[in-house]
Amino acid sequence: MGSKKFLLGIFGDEDVLLEGVPAIREKGIKIYDVFTPFPIHGLDTAMGLRESKLHIAGFIYGITGTSIALGFMTWANTFDWRVNFGGKPFWSWPAYIPITFELTVLMASAGMVATFMYLCRLAPGVQKHIMDLRQTDDKMVVAIEIDEHTDVNNLTSILKSSGAEEVNTKVIDDWYRYKIA
Amino acid sequence: MGHHNTEVDLNERFEFPAKLKNIAFGLMGVGLLAFLAGVFISHDSTRTLAVMLQNGLFFMLITLISTFFIAIHYMANGGYMVALKRIPEAISQTMPIIALFVFGLIAYIILGKRNDIFIWLNIPAIKNAEARELLEGKTGYLNVPFFIVRIIAYLTVWSFGVMQYRKFSLQEDAAPAGSMKNHINSRLFSGFFLVFFAVTISTSSWDWLMSIDAKWYSTMYGWYCFVSALVSGISLMMLVIQYLRNQGHLKAVTDEHVHDLGKFMFAFSILWTYLWFSQYMLIWYSNNPEETVYFRQRYDHYKVLFYLNLLMNFVTPIFVLMKNTSKRNSRVLVFIASVIIIGHWVDYYQMIMPGTVGNNWHIGMQEIGLPIFFVGLIIWRTFSQLEKAPLIPKNHPYLQESLHHHV
Numbered sequence: 001m002g003s004k005k006f007l008l009g010i011f012g013d014e015d016v017l018l019e020g021v022p023a024i025r026e027k028g029i030k031i032y033d034v035f036t037p038f039p040i041h042g043l044d045t046a047m048g049l050r051e052s053k054l055h056i057a058g059f060i061y062g063i064t065g066t067s068i069a070l071g072f073m074t075w076a077n078t079f080d081w082r083v084n085f086g087g088k089p090f091w092s093w094p095a096y097i098p099i100t101f102e103l104t105v106l107m108a109s110a111g112m113v114a115t116f117m118y119l120c121r122l123a124p125g126v127q128k129h130i131m132d133l134r135q136t137d138d139k140m141v142v143a144i145e146i147d148e149h150t151d152v153n154n155l156t157s158i159l160k161s162s163g164a165e166e167v168n169t170k171v172i173d174d175w176y177r178y179k180i181a
Numbered sequence: 182m183g184h185h186n187t188e189v190d191l192n193e194r195f196e197f198p199a200k201l202k203n204i205a206f207g208l209m210g211v212g213l214l215a216f217l218a219g220v221f222i223s224h225d226s227t228r229t230l231a232v233m234l235q236n237g238l239f240f241m242l243i244t245l246i247s248t249f250f251i252a253i254h255y256m257a258n259g260g261y262m263v264a265l266k267r268i269p270e271a272i273s274q275t276m277p278i279i280a281l282f283v284f285g286l287i288a289y290i291i292l293g294k295r296n297d298i299f300i301w302l303n304i305p306a307i308k309n310a311e312a313r314e315l316l317e318g319k320t321g322y323l324n325v326p327f328f329i330v331r332i333i334a335y336l337t338v339w340s341f342g343v344m345q346y347r348k349f350s351l352q353e354d355a356a357p358a359g360s361m362k363n364h365i366n367s368r369l370f371s372g373f374f375l376v377f378f379a380v381t382i383s384t385s386s387w388d389w390l391m392s393i394d395a396k397w398y399s400t401m402y403g404w405y406c407f408v409s410a411l412v413s414g415i416s417l418m419m420l421v422i423q424y425l426r427n428q429g430h431l432k433a434v435t436d437e438h439v440h441d442l443g444k445f446m447f448a449f450s451i452l453w454t455y456l457w458f459s460q461y462m463l464i465w466y467s468n469n470p471e472e473t474v475y476f477r478q479r480y481d482h483y484k485v486l487f488y489l490n491l492l493m494n495f496v497t498p499i500f501v502l503m504k505n506t507s508k509r510n511s512r513v514l515v516f517i518a519s520v521i522i523i524g525h526w527v528d529y530y531q532m533i534m535p536g537t538v539g540n541n542w543h544i545g546m547q548e549i550g551l552p553i554f555f556v557g558l559i560i561w562r563t564f565s566q567l568e569k570a571p572l573i574p575k576n577h578p579y580l581q582e583s584l585h586h587h588v
Contacts, residue, residue: 041587055505086468094462 004175006032007155008131009142009164014040017140020162021046024142027158032143035135054119058112065107069100127179129172143170189433189584191575195425197564205564208557215550223545227297230290231537232547234298237283238389239410239529240275240555243522246414247273248343249378255364255371260579261441261586264433267574268421270347271566272414275559277340284336287389291325298537301395312396323392331388335381342374347566353576364578382407390529393536397475401460406532408456412449412494413525415442416518421563423511423518425572433573436509437586443508446521450498457491479531482540486531493524526552 009024011017018040024031025048034047070093077083078090085092117123135141142164146152156167220229247269254262262269289295296303300316301323307313316323346367353363383403391402399405419442425431426439464472479487497520507513534542574580 059503088468094458094465097458097462 002175003171003173005146006131006143006170006172007146007150007152007159008168008170009144009159009162010132010134010166010168011140011142011163012138012165013163014140016163017142018042018046020164021142023162024144024158029144029155029158032145035131035141035143037136037138037140040140054112054116057115058108061111062104062108064111065104066100068107069103070096073099121178125181127176127181129175131170132168139165189573191571191573193430193432193572195430195564195567195572197568198428201560201564205557205561209554209561210557212550212552212554212557215546216554217550219546219548219550223547225538227295228538229547230286230295230298231533232551233282233286234290234389234537235526235529235533236551236555237279237286239413239526240552240559241279241283242406242410243414243417243525244272244276244279244559245339245343246411247418248276248339248346249375249411250415250418251346252342252371252374252378255368256375258368258579260582261438263574263577263579263583264586265418265422265431265438265442266350266577267567267570267572268418268425270350270570271563272417272421272559273343274347274566275562276343278558278562279555280336280340284332287332288329291328299392299395300536301392315396319395323395328388331384335385338374338377338381342370342378345370345374350574351570353574354570356576358576360576361578390532393533394475397472399460399464399472399475401456401463405453405456405460408449408453409494409525409528412446412453413522415445415449416521417559418442419446419514419518420522423515426511431572433584435586437588438583439511439514440505440508440588441586443502443514446514446517447498447502447508450494450502450521454491454495454499457495475535478535478540483531483535483542486527490524490528490531493520494528497524 009020011020014036017034017036021031021034021043031047034043036043073096074091074093077092082090084090088095121128130136131143132139132141142159144155144159146155146169152169159167216232223229250262250269251266251273253259254266290298291302294302296306300307301319302325304313304316304320307316349363349367349370353360356363386403386406390406391398419439422431422434422439422442426434461476464476498517501507501513501517507517530548577583
């Protein structure tokens with residue numbers, strides 16, 4: 001817990017933001033996050049975010065689904081409860097493929113959605129810190145974490161010169177990473 | 182990072198390099214000689230006709246797919262493809278030429294009553310009474326006059342579509358900037374063309390491919406052949422685009438566009454597998470002799486191709502293209518596109534051969550020669566058409582969207 005303090009640069013235009021963000025980073029300043037009301041193409045690269053690992057998680061979920069489906073049907077049909085279907089071998093794997101496919105897709109997609117929601121703190125009922133209410137309307141907010149050692153005046157002028165329309169300070173007293181209402 | 186393509190030259194033109202032209206003519210010459218040599222050595226007209234049918238249909242359909250690609254993008258208001266639109270346009274211009282070849286070939290087969298290719302052409306000659314009765318029941322659809330009407334309808338309308346899109350596109354270049362007339366006409370035309378295409382791409386594969394094994398039938402067959410052509414057609418576009426980018430042309434087509442085409446290759450490979458498997462599994466499950474005969478013959482006598490088909494068209498694309506960096510890597514894409522095209526050529530081979538040449542199949546001079554000839558023909562025709570118009574359709578209303586495309 002504890003409190004955290006942020007300096008917020010409020011931007012009004014996405015083109016200014018897309019040039020401002022790399023300019024701020026070039027000065028060696030670490031950006032906590034950028035909040036925008038709509039997705040902005042190219043912002044990920046401008047912020048220097050690493051490539052998402054969500055697809056690797058998706059692959060693992062998918063493989064899990066494949067193994068569970070194939071494994072369970074193999075166990076049920078060849079070991080636990082053998083049933084003769086039209087004289088076919090007990091281990092008739094082509095018949096398992098549709099269910100395996102479905103379970104692979106289901107586990108990969110449901111797992112990815114859940115992971116995405118967890119990582120982005122998006123699940124219903126999850127409390128979020130709102131930096132500035134206008135970030136959900138028409139302004140883009142560049143948040144930089146500061147403490148008592150930060151030269152706020154210098155940082156303010158860097159933000160202003162990078163195109164921020166106004167610079168505010170935001171203190172969040174009750175900082176949590178994950179909290180469900 | 183606004184993705185402004187400042188270096189894009191909207192009036193860029195392509196010049197057909199003399200070296201490539203020589204390669205194209207070289208391939209055509211070598212392929213034709215090898216084919217003719219193979220024909221004289223083998224002295225087996227069934228095999229020759231089957232090989233011609235396989236290659237004619239395969240290369241006609243993969244070039245026709247380019248027009249389908251344009252049509253579907255017009256219909257869905259797809260903007261991203263504008264920067265690369267001239268490539269499918271140029272590739273599709275090969276289709277009417279191959280259509281003439283296919284028409285001549287099938288007319289020869291039909292009028293010559295070649296029941297070694299299409300067994301239903303001479304029903305009284307079939308010894309088995311049950312098979313005779315079965316095929317007589319199908320004569321309402323599989324009869325010569327209706328068949329000829331259909332092939333003429335398919336090939337004329339398809340060729341007309343191919344040329345019409347090109348015409349609209351060139352008119353758009355000449356029209357004043359901001360004129361929407363050709364765009365709206367293309368979109369309207371897509372509606373009619375796609376409806377016709379959707380029906381005829383299925384029925385044409387029944388006519389030309391499924392009726393080789395006329396006693397057998399499958400409801401998945403039309404889609405299966407279509408997707409086979411679709412994924413190879415998109416791979417062909419990918420190869421042409423990679424060649425142009427490698428030569429320093431087509432700056433407007435970025436990794437983003439290529440990534441999207443790579444996704445198509447990946448997704449349609451899976452769709453092909455889905456259809457292949459659905460057809461296989463339903464037949465395997467119900468286990469009716471009249472249906473299983475199709476796979477029995479392929480599995481017993483074409484085992485290498487049976488597995489090669491799945492290896493090249495399913496296993497390789499899915500595992501290589503799964504990672505997103507490989508869909509942006511030109512070497513990987515060229516490799517996979519080539520595998521897919523050859524793989525689906527094999528797919529068409531194993532559709533046609535068991536019902537015609539039977540269990541004694543060989544890959545010889547004619548099987549190798551004819552595709553080489555067609556590859557040369559496609560290279561020559563595509564690049565000489567590409568030369569005739571600027572590489573970017575500069576008056577297309579979605580051009581800016583395409584230049585700023587970002588996945």
